[in-house]
Amino acid sequence: MIALPMLGSLLPFVVLIFVIVYVAKNKEKGGEEVIRHLYTYLVLFATLMMVIGGGISVFMAAADLISPPSYYQNYQDFKQQYIIPDKTGQKTTMSEEKIRASYNQAIKDEKARTKASAKNQIIKSLSFIVIPFPIFLYFNRMRKRQSDL
Numbered sequence: 001m002i003a004l005p006m007l008g009s010l011l012p013f014v015v016l017i018f019v020i021v022y023v024a025k026n027k028e029k030g031g032e033e034v035i036r037h038l039y040t041y042l043v044l045f046a047t048l049m050m051v052i053g054g055g056i057s058v059f060m061a062a063a064d065l066i067s068p069p070s071y072y073q074n075y076q077d078f079k080q081q082y083i084i085p086d087k088t089g090q091k092t093t094m095s096e097e098k099i100r101a102s103y104n105q106a107i108k109d110e111k112a113r114t115k116a117s118a119k120n121q122i123i124k125s126l127s128f129i130v131i132p133f134p135i136f137l138y139f140n141r142m143r144k145r146q147s148d149l
Contacts, residue, residue, distance in 0.1 A: 008076035015042070015045075018041075019038060020044075022034070022037070022038060022041075023038075025076050033146075036146065037143075037146060040142055040143050040146065043135070043139045043142065044136060044139050044140060046132075047132040047133070047136035047139070048133050048136055050128050050129075050131075050132040051128070051129050051132055051133050051136060053128055054125045054126065054127070054128025054129040054132075055129060057121065057124075057125035057127040057128065058122055058126060058129070060121075061118045061119075061121035061122040062118070062122060062123060064114060064115075064117070064120070064121070065115055065118035065119060067113055068111045068114035068118070069108075070115060073106075074102050075100070076125070078099070078102075078103045078106065079099050079103070082094050082099050
């Protein structure tokens, strides 16, 4: 699979090749018409990529909402922050039950934060679908009218 940064650096070359092939294939048409067609296809491509990217992001955020990632800190590491070393040995500042309750609350809080973040991400990602999709539809109708002429 091609890495995302590599794909991003290849994109201008792919677009350039598309433009050259399209211009060579449509030499008999006027230059202004060819540029109009190219512009239409480039807008269609850009808006389609935005819609696809937004869709992928929505599904990823929905996965985090349905099944949030696990809490990263185990109980022993969490407990260490409540132990204060002194001259006689290690002394805890809280009882074991209170530390366990605090740990369980931290897990619940982390899951709630992750779910809230996923909801926020879904709303943001929907903007990458809702905004460019009407533009895509408009330019697709324009493309159909251009090809009918």
